Amino acid sequence: MAEEAQPAKGGSKTKLIVIISVIVLLVLGLGIGATLFLTGAFSHKADKADKAHTEAPAPKKPAIYMSIEPALVVNLGPDQPVRFLQIGIDVMAREQKVIDAVKENMPAIRNRLISLLSGQKYAxxxxxxxxxxxxxxxxxxxxxxxxxxxxxxxxxQVYFTNFVMQ
Structure with a gap:
């Protein structure tokens, strides 16, 4: 009978080791799972990337440039140390319709720009x-x-391609 009691003691130690091992593994697993969850590892990155890719704006059309020719030359006021301003201007659009509209309205555009530029101060x-x-x-x-x-x-956009003050 003494012999039968000893294997029972060894079996209880084995059961205790197995139970402790299972508990340790569960705690480690929960800790790793919680860490991954809190860092966002379980979020659907692929879904977010697909949404961002599909919601991206359409690529812009290539730029079309047109120079306002001839360059504008205006007199600055008599109290200015510089008397003349010469300015070259290029316009940029992405549709030919806009460039055509600028060409059609060039006299009005030049008039408006001359009025604007002649009122500028050198300083x-x-x-x-x-x-x-x-x-x-x-x-x-x-x-x-x-x-x-x-x-x-x-x-x-507009760009100054020439800017001379005398």
């Missing part, structure tokens, strides 16, 4: 910020002329 347009502000005003002036003519498509 303002001689700085980089002043030139950028002027570029934005030129863009707005061209688009105002196009809107007044009933065009729905507008110029996207």
């Amino acid at each position: 303002v347009v001689s700085t980089p910020d002043g030139k950028e502000t002027l570029r934005k005003q030129v863009l707005a002036s061209i688009n105002e002329v196009l809107k007044a003519a009933g065009d729905q498509h507008l110029v996207e």
Whole structure:
């Protein structure tokens, strides 16, 4: 009978080791699972990538450029140290309709730009910020002329290709 009791003690130790091992594995598994969940490893990255790919905007059309020729030359006010401003301007659009509208309305555009440019002050347009502000005003002036003519498509950008003050 003593012999039968000893295997029972060894069997209970084995059961205890198995139970502790299972508990340790469960705790480790839960810890790893919780970590992965909190870091977002279980989120559907593939679904998000597919949604981002399908919701991307259509690629832009290539740019079309047109120079306003001849360059604009205006007199600055008599109290200015610089008397003349010569400025070359290119317009950029992505549709030929816009370029055609600019060509059709060129007299009105040139008139609006000459009025805008002749009112500038040397101290303002001689700085980089002043030139950028002027570029934005030129863009707005061209688009105002196009809107007044009933065009729905507008110029996207204008660039100064020549800027001389004397």
